Structure formats: structure tokens, C-alpha cells
């Protein structure tokens with residue numbers, strides 16, 4: 001039990017994997033006032049997502065969720081058949097029922113340890129612009145991935161309806177999100193929460209560099225310096241670690257798949273206090 005409430009974060013719970021469920025069942029606050037950021041990839045089916053968010057919302061003072069790519073998959077085994085924007089909006093409604101904050105809600109202010117900070121849950125997707133050297137278009141980038149045999153399942157499961165493409169959906173989200181961030185009082189630092197990293201650097205350590213095209217967009221590359229950012233929280237890469245870019249702390253807070261956490265051990269601590277580090281001059 002900690003003496004004061006903390007702002008904690010975790011992502012990529014992937015509770016469709018049976019061995020991840022007891023880990024989620026074991027997630028408890030250290031203080032009754034703790035808030036929990038859930039950075040996407042809770043699960044693929046609506047039932048699994050609701051199970052995990054219901055449990056966490058019952059335990060933490062406030063839960064903040066952003067969608068990952070897995071929540072947006074429309075899979076044959078899911079009774080929820082909605083695709084794209086309709087699927088996302090359905091999940092937002094589920095969160096509202098549970099009292100969980102989403103990118104569609106007013107940004108909440110955390111006033112506990114490390115605060116005041118404004119928590120900005122974001123949903124920006126990706127647009128295939130994290131490309132390998134020598135590749136200059138989305139088409140070339142996808143072709144290189146198919147050639148290498150490294151293709152994200154999103155290509156088959158993540159439908160952008162009614163947008164013509166995931167990159168078109170991404171660009172609409174970017175425009176709307178930039179407007180909201182610009183409206184925030186710059187005197188209160190932001191906790192930027194996004195499933196995909198806002199900058200490309202974290203993807204440079206991927207085992208398969210061609211996979212980076214499903215991991216973000218160059219359009220968010222300066223958000224952590226353009227907007228007053230206390231910390232940038234993300235997941236998706238399943239490479240949990242703290243880093244610093246341009247003096248701004250970044251936290252990759254994923255749990256990941258059992259095949260990943262078993263050999264390396266669970267992240268320590270599993271629930272990351274994200275306001276421990278302070279911004280330094282670059």
C-alpha cells in the first residue's frame with residue numbers, strides 16, 4: 001500500500017490469452033485513490049474487453065482507456081460484428097456504462113502525486129509512414145512486408161469503415177486530435193496516452209523493421225514538444241521500457257503475450273507509475 005494515490009499505467013493485457021487472465025485478476029490499486037491508464041490491446045472480443053474493463057473499473061478510482069488495434073479487429077469468433085468506426089463507438093459506449101474514460105470524453109485532470117496534469121487519451125492509428133529505407137510509398141511499404149512475410153493481422157481484421165483506408169481514418173483522427181490538444185491550457189502538462197508510439201524512435205529496436213509501418217505515423221512526431229507533455233504513455237510494441245526523447249519521458253507499459261513475458265519475466269512493477277520521472281531540458 002502506498003502512502004499517496006498514484007497515476008498508474010499498463011497496456012496490451014491481451015486477455016484472450018488464457019494465461020494473461022489471472023494476471024489481470026491480480027491487478028489491484030496500491031492506494032484506494034489510484035487511477036489506472038489502460039493503453040489498448042485489452043482483447044479482441046467485446047466480451048473479453050468488457051470483462052477486463054469491468055474488473056478494473058471496480059477496483060481503481062478511475063480507469064482511462066484508449067483503443068489498440070486488437071480491440072478494433074472484427075473476428076469470426078466475436079458476437080459483435082461491427083466494423084471500424086461503428087465498432088470503436090460501440091466500445092466507447094461500453095466504457096461510458098462502466099465509468100471508464102475514453103478519447104471521446106473531456107480530458108480529466110489528475111491532481112494527486114506528480115499533478116496537476118491533464119490526461120489526454122488519444123486514438124491516432126497509423127498510416128504506413130514508418131517505412132524502411134528506400135521505400136517511398138504505402139504501396140511499396142506493404143509490398144516489402146509481404147515479400148518479407150511480416151504482415152500485421154490488422155490487414156485482415158482491422159476494417160476502417162466508413163473510411164476507404166486505415167491511413168484515411170488515421171488522418172481524420174490526427175486532425176481532430178490536434179485541434180483538441182491545441183485547445184488545452186498549456187499551463188497544465190499533458191499525459192499523452194496512445195496505443196501507438198507518438199515518435200518513431202521506439203520502433204527502431206523492432207526485430208522486424210518492416211513491421212514499423214503498423215506502429216504509428218510521422219504526423220505525431222513533434223506532439224511531445226509542441227504540446228506541454230509531462231509523459232507520453234504507449235504500448236503496442238510489447239517492449240516495456242522507459243525512454244526519453246527531446247527531454248520528455250516516454251513509457252512503454254505493455255504486458256504482452258505469454259510467450260513474451262514468460263522468458264523475460266513480468267514487467268516490474270507491472271503497474272507503472274508514470275509521473276515518477278520529470279521532464280528535463282533536452
Ligand SMILES: [Fe+2]
Nearest residue numbers: 012041236238
Ligand atoms: Fe499488443
Ligand SMILES: [Fe+2]
Nearest residue numbers: 041068069236
Ligand atoms: Fe497493438
